[in-house]
Amino acid sequence: MTTLVILPAGIAWLLAAVIAPLDGRRPLWGWLAATGLGASLLAVVLLLVRVLREGPVEVVAGGWPEGVGITLRADVLGASFAAVSLAVVLVAFVHEVLLGVRSRTFPALVLFLAAGLSGLFLTGDIFNFYVFFEISMTASYILTGYREENSQVRAAFIFAVVNLVGSVMFLSGIAGLYHLTGSLDMEVVAGRIGQVELSSIIPIATVIFVAFSLKIGLFPFHFWLPAVYVGSHAPVAAILSGAVANIGSYGLLRFGADVLPDALSFGAPVVLVLGVVSIVYGAMQAVSRHDTSEVMAYSTIGQVGYILVALAVGGPVGYAAAVVYSIVNSLNKALVFLAAQLRGPLAGAAFAVGAFSIAGVPPAVGFVGKIALFKTSIEAGGLLETTALVVLIFAGSALSFVYAFQVYQRAFLAREYRNNKRPSPRATRVLAISLAAFVLAVGLWPEPLLVLGTESAALLLEGLR
Amino acid sequence: MILAISVVIAVVFASGAFLVLQRDLLRVVVGIVLISNSAILFIIAAGLSRGSAPIYPIDEGAVSDPLVQAMALTALVIGSSVAALLLAVVYRLYVSHGSIDIEEIFRMEMREAEELESMNKTELDPEEEEVADERKLEKEEPR
Numbered sequence: 104m105t106t107l108v109i110l111p112a113g114i115a116w117l118l119a120a121v122i123a124p125l126d127g128r129r130p131l132w133g134w135l136a137a138t139g140l141g142a143s144l145l146a147v148v149l150l151l152v153r154v155l156r157e158g159p160v161e162v163v164a165g166g167w168p169e170g171v172g173i174t175l176r177a178d179v180l181g182a183s184f185a186a187v188s189l190a191v192v193l194v195a196f197v198h199e200v201l202l203g204v205r206s207r208t209f210p211a212l213v214l215f216l217a218a219g220l221s222g223l224f225l226t227g228d229i230f231n232f233y234v235f236f237e238i239s240m241t242a243s244y245i246l247t248g249y250r251e252e253n254s255q256v257r258a259a260f261i262f263a264v265v266n267l268v269g270s271v272m273f274l275s276g277i278a279g280l281y282h283l284t285g286s287l288d289m290e291v292v293a294g295r296i297g298q299v300e301l302s303s304i305i306p307i308a309t310v311i312f313v314a315f316s317l318k319i320g321l322f323p324f325h326f327w328l329p330a331v332y333v334g335s336h337a338p339v340a341a342i343l344s345g346a347v348a349n350i351g352s353y354g355l356l357r358f359g360a361d362v363l364p365d366a367l368s369f370g371a372p373v374v375l376v377l378g379v380v381s382i383v384y385g386a387m388q389a390v391s392r393h394d395t396s397e398v399m400a401y402s403t404i405g406q407v408g409y410i411l412v413a414l415a416v417g418g419p420v421g422y423a424a425a426v427v428y429s430i431v432n433s434l435n436k437a438l439v440f441l442a443a444q445l446r447g448p449l450a451g452a453a454f455a456v457g458a459f460s461i462a463g464v465p466p467a468v469g470f471v472g473k474i475a476l477f478k479t480s481i482e483a484g485g486l487l488e489t490t491a492l493v494v495l496i497f498a499g500s501a502l503s504f505v506y507a508f509q510v511y512q513r514a515f516l517a518r519e520y521r522n523n524k525r526p527s528p529r530a531t532r533v534l535a536i537s538l539a540a541f542v543l544a545v546g547l548w549p550e551p552l553l554v555l556g557t558e559s560a561a562l563l564l565e566g567l568r
Numbered sequence: 569m570i571l572a573i574s575v576v577i578a579v580v581f582a583s584g585a586f587l588v589l590q591r592d593l594l595r596v597v598v599g600i601v602l603i604s605n606s607a608i609l610f611i612i613a614a615g616l617s618r619g620s621a622p623i624y625p626i627d628e629g630a631v632s633d634p635l636v637q638a639m640a641l642t643a644l645v646i647g648s649s650v651a652a653l654l655l656a657v658v659y660r661l662y663v664s665h666g667s668i669d670i671e672e673i674f675r676m677e678m679r680e681a682e683e684l685e686s687m688n689k690t691e692l693d694p695e696e697e698e699v700a701d702e703r704k705l706e707k708e709e710p711r
Contacts, residue, residue: 230639230642234642234646237646237650241649241650241653244653244657245653248657248660251660253661253664253665253673253677253680254677256657256660256661256664257661257670257673257674257677259657260593260654260657260658260661263650263653263654263657264588264596264600264654267600267603267604267650267654268588268600268603271603271604271606271607272607274604274607274608274610274611274643275607275610275611277611277639278607278610278611278613278614278636278639279614281611281615281635281636281639282614282615287635
């Protein structure tokens with residue numbers, strides 16, 4: 104059964120190596136890659152079910168004794184992030200195959216990205232996390248410039264340079280953690296870090312926090328994000344904001360709440376303020392923009408703020424909200440980016456579901472995320488804090504309602520749209536509508552999602568005791 | 569030794585950061601290479617211990633830490649391959665724009681976008697001119 108931990112990354116990895124030299128523009132290889140992604144996703148879902156029933160699964164790679172070899176560890180938190188990320192990658196990839204792949208390397212790159220993602224979510228070793236993280240990031244740098252339009256290549260360069268600086272900071276953080284604890288295993292580091300003085304943990308925690316904030320585009324580190332999203336190809340934007348951005352929120356949860364809980368509770372006020380600023384800034388900027396992808400880029404900055412607020416409040420309710428909101432956000436973003444470019448019957452409906460979900464209107468899944476956040480702000484403590492947070496989240500949602508429907512009007516009700524009668528291929532519309540139906544279904548039956556949230560929170564809090 | 573190595577890391581990182589902030593894209597790539605190498609030096613420094621080489625059979629006494637060497641090697645491989653990728657992107661930008669100055673590339677793209685927009689305007693039918701005027705008004709309004 105332990106092979107299930109290796110399978111998700113393994114299938115994608117092997118298939119990527121096989122498909123890399125082949126001509127990815129041919130539909131046959133595209134569908135083969137999609138099948139491989141589907142198999143990876145299936146393995147992750149099976150793993151998730153097993154982890155929920157029986158607790159974390161551990162494998163030490165290469166048959167080394169425990170404590171010597173690299174540990175691969177699947178727990179609820181990692182497996183849920185892996186499942187949602189792989190699902191988004193799969194949907195975006197199938198969308199692109201239906202539209203017609205334009206580059207030989209696209210399927211192989213998406214597979215490498217999926218391998219890196221599932222590897223980093225399912226590892227228990229800090230340095231191994233970094234290696235998988237670099238694999239998926241490198242694939243996403245190339246994917247950003249996929250259509251090879253000049254602005255996309257420029258965006259890929261900016262994306263690569265900024266994120267490489269972030270990766271280097273994270274690498275320095277790893278070196279610091281290794282120096283302090285003498286281990287690279289997350290559990291061992293978390294166990295030993297309690298004996299280290301807080302003053303030596305804080306700089307390392309700050310470096311790691313900045314590295315992950317760069318990845319998800321938190322407010323003061325967001326500057327690269329609009330440049331990358333504007334003009335990017337829709338499936339690529341969906342992969343970037345729905346799957347690659349999960350690395351950041353997972354990293355913050357894993358390294359903040361699990362490995363360095365003391366540093367997180369010490370820095371909670373800063374995290375809270377940054378989250379709040381991010382919500383307000385992202386929503387205001389999004390309201391004032393025109394282009395769909397630009398609005399959604401700023402919306403991403405705002406949505407990240409909610410995750411940070413939940414992380415700062417912490418506790419079982421806060422961590423659960425952070426996990427639930429990350430999952431909800433990646434589903435929303437994938438749906439919105441894919442549906443925004445489509446034309447024809449029901450494409451607007453799929454987009455509207457995504458827009459409703461971002462605004463947090465029931466019965467879309469965004470509502471579940473917003474409810475979790477409201478619970479979190481009630482947990483926050485003092486009356487003043489609670490009121491401030493509730494008002495903030497309400498105002499943020501109202502603003503997201505405004506920008507989501509401004510985009511809807513411009514993309515689907517404007518005269519340009521009505522004049523443009525050529526509908527997109529039916530299969531891509533069916534795909535977007537099924538994703539929209541999924542978003543509605545999870546919103547109507549949110550128990551599994553909430554269980555993932557509470558179980559992950561319980562797991563993260565276990566280390567504290 | 570600690571002082572010496574931290575000064576070296578600081579100098580390498582600072583030179584890298586300075587180069588990343590330049591407009592010339594080649595300098596940016598060199599800056600990234602320097603920054604990633606400063607992190608590799610930092611990894612080595614994190615496990616800097618005196619001792620014999622950890623090769624079996626191990627001698628009596630202290631053994632130096634082999635794990636940091638393995639990490640440094642991995643990070644070096646990743647760093648060099650990413651540098652190659654960045655250089656390829658710079659070359660691609662040079663081929664399409666004939667320049668590797670980021671400001672110039674950006675200006676060129678703005679000009680292209682404007683040209684495209686003016687071309688679209690002239691392509692409109694005379695019948696549709698009314699529509700275009702309306703559209704112009706609509707566009708101005710939300711701002």
